[in-house]
Amino acid sequence: MKKAGAHIYTFLIFLFLYAPILVLIVFSFNDTETGSRAVWGGFSLRWYKKLFEDRLILEALRNTLLIAVVSAAVSTALGTMAAIGINSMKRLPRRIMMNITNFPMVNPEIVTGVSLMLLFVSAVKLFGGRSLGMGSLFAAHITFCLPYVILSVLPKLRQMDPNLYEAAQDLGCTPVKAFFKVVLPEIMPGIVTGLIMAFTLSIDDFVISYFTSGTTQTLPIYIYSMTRKRISPEINALSTVLFAVVMVLLIIINIRSFKDRGQSQREETYI
Amino acid sequence: MKSDSKLLSAPYTVWMTVFIVLPMLLVGYFAFTDKSGSFTMENILSVGQYSNVFLRSIWLGAVATAVSLGLGYPLAYIISKVNVRRQNIMVMLVMLPMWMNFLLRTYAWMTLLEDNGLINSALAAVGLPRVHMINTAGAVVLGMVYNYIPYMILPLYSVLTKIDRSVIEAAQDLGANSREVFWKVVVPMSMPGVISGVTMVFVPAVSTFIISKMLGGGGNLLIGDLIDMQFLGSAYNPNLGSAVSLVLMVIILICMGIMNQFDDGEAVDGGGMLI
Helix, strand or coil: HHHHHHHHHHHHHHHHHHHHHHHHHHCCCCCCCCCCCCCCCCCCHHHHHHHHHHHHHHHHHHHHHHHHHHHHHHHHHHHHHHHHHHHHCCCCHHHHHHHHHHHHHHHCCCHHHHHHHHHHHHHHHHHHCCCCCCCHHHHHHHHHHHHHHHHHHHHHHHHCCCCHHHHHHHCCHHHHHHHHHHHHHHHHHHHHHHHHHHHHHHHHHHHHHHHHHCCCCCHHHHHHHHHCEEEEHHHHHHHHHHHHHHHHHHHHHHHHHHHHHHCCCCCCCCC | CHHHHHHHHHHHHHHHHHHHHHHHHHHHHCCEEEECCEEHHHHHHHHHHHHHHHHHHHHHHHHHHHHHHHHHHHHHHHHHHHCCHHHHHHHHHHHHHHHCHHHHHHHHHHHCCCCCHHHHHHHHHHCCCCCCCCCCCCHHHHHHHHCCCCCCCCHHHHHHHCCCHHHHHHHHHCCCCCCHHHHHHHHHHCHHHHHHHHHHHHHHHHCCCHHHHHCCCCCCCCCCHHHHHCCCCCCCCCHHHHHHHHHHHHHHHHHHHHHCCCCCCCCCCCCCCCC
């Protein structure tokens, strides 16, 4: 009885989470002249065709991916280093660092966006240089990703037995080797989580990009400019493509980790 | 670890000084100056005119947070109970919608909620009266819950899976029934997750400006819309915008300070928060 209740509840929540996405996907195949979002006009791939011919969307997509890759990589490297540093600090400096780290997470995104906009605009006014664009977007994205990386790595560092590191050194490892052989494998899950989080957050970010992009288009900004007029089902088609790519990636990751455990691959047909 | 590993955080310290501390000082500077750069209190004082906007934002954000907690906690608990492989699948399913841009997810709800949208068409098809849903405060709350509920579920889940089974077994050995185990052991131990979940939902919900624009029509202006208007909108006035931002920050920090009173202080330098 209890188990059935849990199943129904889980189903309902996932229905709530996925129904709108399903609607988006279904309407990406809708064959209408106007791109209506409530009337079904038959199956068609026309919006996909249009999507791959739309230079602006593709450029926005390219910018989005470039920013996500760079800012995820930089923030993961910088954040992991910072987490190790913070972990070895004494209580007071650690608290100060954690408060600075938590600040952008507690602070409303819109305020972070506005404050960075003021920074970049003032910097351009004072020192000249190029106005807001890719450069300011990189800086902004790295900034808002960093705390998430640190907060995923720190718990792993704290869980780790500090004696392991010392034991490795007692057994003849140099500190650097001990770090790569002992510490890094221990905290790897945290680093990977941080990296994935940073990448996801960067791709999905609209608010901070909106204030720091100048005239540069990222996908969310492009979508926003379209919502103000009328969304073309091209965007539905694009989200369907992105969604499918993510699904495939996740399935591959899952099958791989399943294989690693040395179990049969045959059962693993669903994610 | 060795003391020189402290140096590893030096680049981060520099980065955060330039891109977090300095911009915040600039917000403060703009909030207390006028267009010519001389000191004024006028911006801060004129924020008072918008108290109804602030109250509406806080109320809708609080409702959305409560609904997310109410819906998200049972799911996080269910996920933490199943075997590890299913846990991974379900966590992935919670995260997956986040890969779709929130503008699109919100837009999808427009399609569903409109007067001629799919839900109303379905209602009409089975002979029920149509319901006006779009451009209401309820639609805004729905949009907030839909967009931010993963941020509630994930921290809850990660805290719930970390709860030591032996603690629960100990409670059972000492005679607690399953309800008592849940309310007296599981819930108190999951408080750090509740607090970070509430933070991660309330803060974006209270400061959103897209959801209100898309699902709330013109009648549900929120703080975020007000700030947007001052920086990139028609009413260009970064000084007033900075003042509104400053007040918003103070409100959030006060709310978080209150929230922190419910915490036992364990999370202060872990997944915890400011103050």
